[in-house]
Amino acid sequence: MAFDxxxxxxxxxxxxxxxxxxxxLLAAVGPEPGDRALDVGCGPGVLTRHLVELLGADHVAAADPSPPFVAAARERLPGVDVRQAPAEQLPFDDDSFDVVLAQLVVPFMSDAVAGLREMARVARPGAPVAATAWDHASGGSGPLSPFWRVVTEFDPGAYDESGLAGQRSGDLVAIFREAGLADVRQLALTVHLPHATFEEWWEPYTWGVGPAGDYVASLDDAGRERLAATARRLLGDGPITISGTAWCAVGRA
Incomplete structure (x- = not known):
């Protein structure tokens, strides 16, 4: 999938x-000053930045398999130990972290159970391990759900993200338990983002990011224009407020 x-x-x-x-996510987990935290699948450093603000750069490490994202995180967050690595092969010692987090990463792990086992391995005994995944299953309420509903009308039977791991209620909890984590609980976290115009909402879908970007990129120019017209008909010219709900699982190593 397109994350390079x-x-x-x-x-x-x-x-x-x-x-x-x-x-x-941080409010759900509650890292405290002095904790050492790891951000797994950090991307360009969105969650990592929040951890730095809370804990300090010397108490934060991060990993991601995408070279452009690793380079961006290193540039944006000097002092953070950022490594290029997938979740399934974390280059850190056992029992190294007081908090281990993965924001919106589990659905894109090649082996989600193995990735969570690695997260548990590098966490200290009893340390919280947490992950989130948007509710993108069919009929879901993730921030990309409106886009995929447009695709379903435009191209019935087309691929969407509903089959990815962790995107239904209980999915993350089951993965956590299979990976050996204890005291696992589920939360639902919801955010709201207004977009002033249709174009503000639509344009990022044309940049080739993730499965949605892959789908738009697979269309020819005429197909993209028809898809955009379908989206505008269903969503309007704006303003458009998108609400997104993520499933969150929290367990202990």
């Missing part, structure tokens, strides 16, 4: 929602 893209493209696509979600 410029960090600015991600920032203006999913970053506009994940920036709002990050403090909600």
């Amino acid at each position: 893209v410029a960090a600015d493209a991600y920032d203006r696509f999913m970053g506009r929602y994940s920036t709002l979600l990050a403090p909600e």
Whole structure:
């Protein structure tokens, strides 16, 4: 899936929602000053920045498999230990962190259970491990759900994100438990983002980020114009307020 893209493209696509979600995740987990935290699948550093503001750069580490995202996170957050690595192969020692987090990453892990096991491995015994995933399942309420509903009308049977791991109620909890985490609980975290115009909402979908960007990029120019026209008919000219709900699982190593 298309995540080897410029960090600015991600920032203006999913970053506009994940920036709002990050403090909600931190409030659910409650890291405290003095804790050492790891951000798994950090992207260009949205959640990492919030951790730095709370804990200080020397108490934060991060990992992501995308070279452009790693480069952006290193540039934006000097002093943070940012490594290029997938969740399934974290380059950190056992029992290294007081908090281990993965924001909007589990659905894109090649092996979600293995990724969570790695997160638990690098967490100290009893430390909180948490992850979020948008509610993008069919009929869901994630921030991309309006886009996928447009696609369903425009191209019935087209791929959407509803089959990815963690995007239904209980999915993350089941993955956490299979990975061996204890005291697992589920929360629902909701954010709201207004878009002044249709164009402000639509344009980032044309930048090739993630499965939605892959779908738009697969269309020819005429197809993209028809898709945009369908979206405008269903969503209007704006303003458009998008509400997004993420499932959150919190357990202990």
